Amino acid sequence: MFFEILVFGAVSSAVYAMLAVGFTLIFGVARILNLSHGAFYGLGAYCAYVLTNTAHWPLLPAAIFSVLFVAAFGAAVERWLVRPLRASALAVLMITLAVALLFEQAMLLIFGSEARNVPAFVTDTWTYAGLNISGQKLLTLASGIAVLGLLYLFIQKTRFGSAILAISQDPEAAQYMGIPANRMYSVVMGLSAAIAATAGVLTAPFLTVQPTMDLLPMVKAFAIVIVGGLGSIPGSILAALLLGYTETIVAYSPWQSWSETVSLIAVLLTLILRPAGLLGKRAAF
């Protein structure tokens, strides 16, 4: 039981972390509360489904193309829909919500409401200490860690990353230094969408690919960034680990059906006890 919780908790945490860092990144940099983040996750999965099942592409090119496509889509959403409305946080909230609803309806009309299958990268099952774990879940865990590591290196070690950090700290000063803020926002939105799409492509083989698949990841990502502190990437990773493991422990307990309420209770407690979140500098609300 302990080993199962350890492994499956880690897999959940990795998926949650991939969802949450993108969400918190775009908020931290551009102050965009992006409610279409779950749609990016879903679009990645559907794109992989179309390319593998309809166009019969091999899985790896299909996955890479899906992630790039969603990244471009994310950047386009920022450029054409969010940027004109960025002066009003409420308008941004509404337009990104509209993108999420449009995604759901479009998928429903094109593919129907049935679950769709995306093939797994790894079809083998690994057995250790009596526990059988699908290779795809282990790959998701490893990829999650790799994506987060690469993101850290990208932000800390590259000029581009320094520019992102500069804008997140003081957008005006960064602009005076010659950093093109608008272009950076598009890039960060694309990056955030790409990470969400990666999570979508990796989890699609063992989770669901359905038109409403965007909602739960969106809620989870939102909950995690509130608990971790909006805009804080280390906070999101910490909160993803906390929620991933707590949910798994509850799911293995006799109170299994309460596992989905864990994130909501965590949000309530955070907002009451520490509105800034675990590692947030100030309350976002």
Place this chain on the structure above:
Amino acid sequence: MLRLLSSCAAAALALIGSATLAVAEEKPIVIGADSPIQLQVGRDTVDALQLAIDEINGKGGVLGRKLQLAVEDETMDPQQGVAAIKKLTADEHVDVLIGGYNSGVTLAQEPHIADAKTIYLGIGSASPSITDFVGKNYKRFKYMFRVNPINAVRQADQLTGFVTGKVKGDLGFNTIAIIGENAKWVQDLTPVLKEGVEKGGVKVAVLELFDPDMSDFSPLLAKVKESGAQYLVVILSHANSDVFVKQWYDAKFPLPIGGIDVKSQDPDFFQRIGGKSISETVSLGILAEPLTPKTMPFWNAFVERYKRPPVYTAPGAYDALYLYAEAVERAKTTDPEMVIPELEKTKYQGTQGTYVFDEHHDVLPGPGLINLLYVQWQPDGKRVIVWPKELANGKMILPPWSNQHAEATK
């Protein structure tokens, strides 16, 4: 002159009158399809009805009147379901309603169907509560009939037969686990199933109902594994059984699975989840086997026209329309008050077997009537009937990773 004029007027009136009568006689009989058309079960309902309508119209219609289809999407939402019924009865003035899938939606629609005094032939929902209303208040709810599927409690009886006869009798497994989605029809079914199998000498180690939206089944499977059960009975319809079966396969779960899994009834289920349903055994009403003289002609016509095999609602809808047409022919009218007594006398051999209704207007299962087949997914997506014994056309296999894999039994 006045007499001439008045006789001309009378003749004209008579002409208009007869013309009106002729128009009235030629008015089509409108078949209302209320179905969740975003789902395959819904699309197959509509397509099977259109197939039957075209066949009947090709032979001259019913009482010399053509049949015409009106479709409304009832979705999986009770409110939308009620709106669909209101639209079909109040706006389209349908003569009969054929459809349904989600028992919760059908139960919400029921008072509105009764108020509209329109015959309803259910072909998708399984909760026995739907037809219980006919017994409780016949005068108000006599319009409700269930043609398909066999109701949940009777499905439980048939599933009990599979568990005690095949799982215990042939495979020798004495302990089972039961998991199902937390939905009305499963709440109706599981107590009957548990009682039935325990009477048959099978121990139920664990019985869990889970949220139909659940997507990670690892903890549930862990609980089943720890219970000491040897066979896992699943009861799934609206839940995401694609995900469930994939996770069962990926975990090389030590227990074989079988039971009621509506999505696994889809002919493309094996292929769409990458062959991971291998050895899953599920109940089916129809298969490409000559169950009756009408099975293969229907199956072939459906496949030829729609380029896909039908799911369970299709034979139900197709047979429902034919048995309604026969009842109307016998009653010589579409007046529900006259057609209902004729429907009650139904003994119609359709594509799945012979349809007879009980006093609650619910289709009766049994030898010579409608029966569930237990069909197993085998290598290359082949489907083999493994139960009932007299209809079995192959041997049951265990999961490929099972120690006792290969041939388990006859």
